[in-house]
Amino acid sequence: MTFLSGFSIGLSLILAIGAQNAFVLKQGLLRKHVFLVCLICALSDAILITLGVMGFGEIVLAYPWIELFSKYAGAFFLISYGLISLYSSAKNTHNLLPSKDSKDSISSTVITCLAFTWLNPHVYLDTVIMLGSISTQFSETHLFGLGAITASFAFFFSLGFGASKLTSYFEKPRTWQILEVCIGATMIILGINLLI
Numbered sequence: 001m002t003f004l005s006g007f008s009i010g011l012s013l014i015l016a017i018g019a020q021n022a023f024v025l026k027q028g029l030l031r032k033h034v035f036l037v038c039l040i041c042a043l044s045d046a047i048l049i050t051l052g053v054m055g056f057g058e059i060v061l062a063y064p065w066i067e068l069f070s071k072y073a074g075a076f077f078l079i080s081y082g083l084i085s086l087y088s089s090a091k092n093t094h095n096l097l098p099s100k101d102s103k104d105s106i107s108s109t110v111i112t113c114l115a116f117t118w119l120n121p122h123v124y125l126d127t128v129i130m131l132g133s134i135s136t137q138f139s140e141t142h143l144f145g146l147g148a149i150t151a152s153f154a155f156f157f158s159l160g161f162g163a164s165k166l167t168s169y170f171e172k173p174r175t176w177q178i179l180e181v182c183i184g185a186t187m188i189i190l191g192i193n194l195l196i
Contacts, residue, residue, distance in 0.1 A: 006147025028163025038160040045152035052132025053145035074119040075194040082187030089180035
């Protein structure tokens, strides 16, 4: 029961459309470094959830500069990435099939994925503070944390590899343009919300 509670609560928190999920979706559609991206996201969540269950949330609350740094660095990153996506949507050369677009190296993909995860203050709120505080309601906190971690792995790998089923829709340049505009607008809005 404790495991299932952790799984369901963890899944409900991660399902919200955000910058990290949009990035995983895009990588899945491009079929580029999908396993690595999913693994980084899930392992990062596992680390943060473990810290939350172990009580690290109190440290984050005690040192507000951690959240403050994450807030401004995350806002800068999200707005910059959003502007790049909007610029990409306007390019005339946006007619490549997703599987043939190979400009991003593994290192740049890893850095971008880590930035989406670790520069997002909401991830600390959801995983470290919220899940950490909810876990105290259960006697077996380790089972609650394990359930939340399992939900994270299941979600990211489903999203990343499930996105390839939509590839046929994204063979049209117009569909890619719409996706880039949606991702760009989402990133910019999230970045501005962090500053507000």
